[in-house]
Amino acid sequence: MALPLTRICRAIIQTTRRSTQLSSLYCTQSSEDRKKQFDKSLLEILVCPLCKEPLRYDEQKNELISDKIGVAYPIVNGIPNLVPQDARVLKESTGS
Amino acid sequence: MAASMSRCKLRILLKKYDNRHVLKLLSNSYTVESGYQNNGSSKKKTHFGFQSVTEEEKEEKVYSVFKNVADKYDLMNDAMSGGIHRLWKDHFIRRLNPKQGTKLIDVAGGTGDIAFRFLKYACTENNGNLNDFDFTSDFSAEDFEMPDFESEQLLGNQEHTSHVTVCDINQSMLEVGQGRASQAGINQGISWLKGNAESLPVQDNTFDAYTIAFGIRNCTHIDKVVEEAYRVLKPGGRFMCLEFSRVPNPLIRRVYDEYSFQVIPVLGQILASDWDSYKYLVESIRQFPCQEDFKTLIQTCGFSAVTYENLTFGVVAIHSGFKL
Structure with a gap:
């Protein structure tokens, strides 16, 4: 019983060291990849989570627009954010 | 003028969609009258581990937990389970047995464990031959590595190419997964999406398979998650869930409980400097329905x-069901 526990503890410590190295590498990667492009093929399947209607991609503002209910969903680091409470209500006077 | 327009818009949206998310969405932009907020659903009590909180609080607290643990999530999984979680996930994918060309949505799959395994399994020549498939099954600190991929395996005709859409509510978890994918050289066959499992931003009848691994117990309304899974699956599609459950044997359950409550939060504090998040994680397991209730x-x-x-x-x- 003691032997496997010792092995596990040693493995945890080694993994921690390795993970720290990998984590710093991830930090470098994510800062380099900050300008990841949005995967436009997702537009074939994505819909507004509220009204379930198709979305329009606004490349200039980097948002996905639900014209039906007038809200805009942001795209962050190339990842579309389609959580309703993170959306922006579009002003009535402008279409985008 | 602007305030009256916002209230008008709010009434229209509520009438059409009757969705508490609409309230939250519009309350971020405009002041909402207290009457609109008091529709009951956001004030309902639910559990957050062993605490009693409102449903709205639970979403925020769960989000906060995973934002805190994202960087150390994979490390802690290895530490808490002694690496066994890898075997569970390997077995999960074997049970799914995806063929080439399968379109999968992996919900609450932020760091990509299931997604990477799916791509490797669905794209290899040994597809379907369970005995020959090479999973790394032994836990070792030196083996803390991502699966190897040949990029050529992921290229080719879109229709016959396996694809996984990873959906998670937490940006931090998704970014960790994105980082791991870049590290492994995976740049095709996988998409990342931030969304709520209870209200998926996906068309009906889209996917061949839906997986959710160690995520559903963190959702506020499990029934809505499963209903959404049914909606987005194609007819004949398969739902699969890997989740902590109830240990039937009382002696083993006693040992497991002691380990969960006495050891895991300590590990969380040592490795991730976060006692509370891991205390929540072990408590949330006890709040999840047992095998039979979840099957029902x-x-x-x-x-x-x-x-x-x-x-x-x-x-x-592992729970499995088909949309027939």
Whole structure:
């Protein structure tokens, strides 16, 4: 019983060291990849989570627009954010 | 003028969609009258581990937990389970047995464990031959590595190419997964999406398979998650859930409980400097329905041929159902 526990503890410590190295590498990667492009093929399947209607991609503002209910969903680091409470209500006077 | 327009818009949206998310969405932009907020759903009590909180609080607290643990999530999984979680996930994908060309949505799959395994399994020549498939099954600190991919395996005709859409509510978890994918050289066959499992931003009848691994117990309304799974699956599609469950044997359950409550939060504090998040994680396991109750819920949501399989004395269970 003691032997496997010792092995596990040693493995945890080694993994921690390795993970720290990998984590710093991830930090470098994510800062380099900050300008990841949005995967436009997702537009074939994505819909507004509220009204379930198709979305329009606004490349200039980097948002996905639900014209039906007038809200805009942001795209962050190339990842579309389609959580309703993170959306922006579009002003009535402008279409985008 | 602007305030009256916002209230008008709010009334229209509420009438059409009757969705508490609409309230939250519009309350971020405009001041909402207290009457609109008091529709009951956001004030309902639910559990956050062993605490009683409102449903709205639970979403925020769960989000905060995973934002805190994202960087150390994979490390802690290895530490808490002694690496066994890898075997559970390997077995999960074997049970799914995806063929080439399968379109999968992996919900609550932020760091990509299931997604990477799916791509490797669905794209290899040994597809379907379970005995020959090479999973790394031994836990070792030197083996803390991502699966190897040949990029050529992921290229080719879009229709026959396996694809996984990873959906998670937490940006931090998704970014960790994105980082791991870049590290492994995976740049095709995988998409990342931030969304709520209870209200998926996806068309009906889209996917061949839906997986959710160690995520559903963190959702506020499990029934809505399963209903959404049913909606987005194609007819004939398969729902699969890997989740912590109830240990039937009282002696083993006693040992498991002691380990969960005495050891895991300590590990969380040592390795991730976060006692509370890991305390929540072990408490949330106890709040999740048992195997039979969850099976009944899946059937109620419309799935057929619902089965479950216990792993490791019932510590985890794989539930499966089909949209027929």
